[in-house]
């Protein structure tokens with residue numbers, strides 16, 4: 157398959173629609189991101205990268221960071237994480253509070269905000285310097301020492317993150333947050349603020365498509381079994397309450413973020429990163445999903 161041609165076709169087909177959707181403005185520092193951006197990068201398990209558009213421009217990865225935190229927590233704790241977080245799609249918005257009360261402070265899955273706050277808490281409990289741990293992890297995987305938190309975005313979310321504060325406090329009242337709420341929120345806002353490009357993302361997440369082994373270094377990041385499970389969770393919970401629609405249109409494990417990025421896994425073959433900041437109502441990149449749908453149509457790479 158000529159992936160260079162496929163990626164260029166996707167780019168050319170998407171080009172007229174660039175600018176669709178609405179930039180996330182509930183985090184004020186994200187409101188000024190120009191909407192007319194689009195990038196697509198594909199990294200195959202043999203190490204080749206095919207790309208088009210704004211692929212070197214760093215953007216706020218937001219909820220895509222939840223995959224990194226889950227990877228660290230699974231590696232530290234293994235299956236015991238499921239005592240504190242579920243693994244079912246929520247069918248509710250990513251920042252919803254309603255289910256938590258009915259379900260006694262146990263979030264539905266690690267990719268909604270409540271679930272990621274619990275995972276974030278676990279990682280803090282297992283490291284002396286969680287921010288440094290994550291930064292070292294991402295810099296190594298991306299092979300880019302300049303990857304960093306965007307402190308302005310983190311601060312902006314801290315100042316406006318009342319709902320996340322409510323979620324964390326609520327779960328603390330059920331005993332499902334171990335560390336100080338302020339500490340957990342601070343780390344959560346920082347990991348969401350990680351600023352990375354499409355190229356950084358395909359380098360970082362290549363292990364997801366490669367049975368848990370980083371393609372560049374050959375280093376094992378997760379066991380084959382745990383890696384499979386992260387992919388399963390992405391398939392069932394990775395796109396908020398639009399996960400069914402995404403499975404219908406694309407049919408691959410993926411994780412989106414409100415910065416407009418989406419990482420998508422073709423198991424045992426390749427990892428794809430797309431970015432376009434215009435979002436739909438549930439918080440997924442409009443053009444990003446269109447691009448992935450076109451990619452799958454051209455390559456027939458859905459897992460179904």
Ligand code: GLU
Nearest residue numbers: 218219250269348413414
């Ligand atoms: N930091 C964002 C929040 O907590 C992440 C949301 C997202 O990307 O889904 O609202």
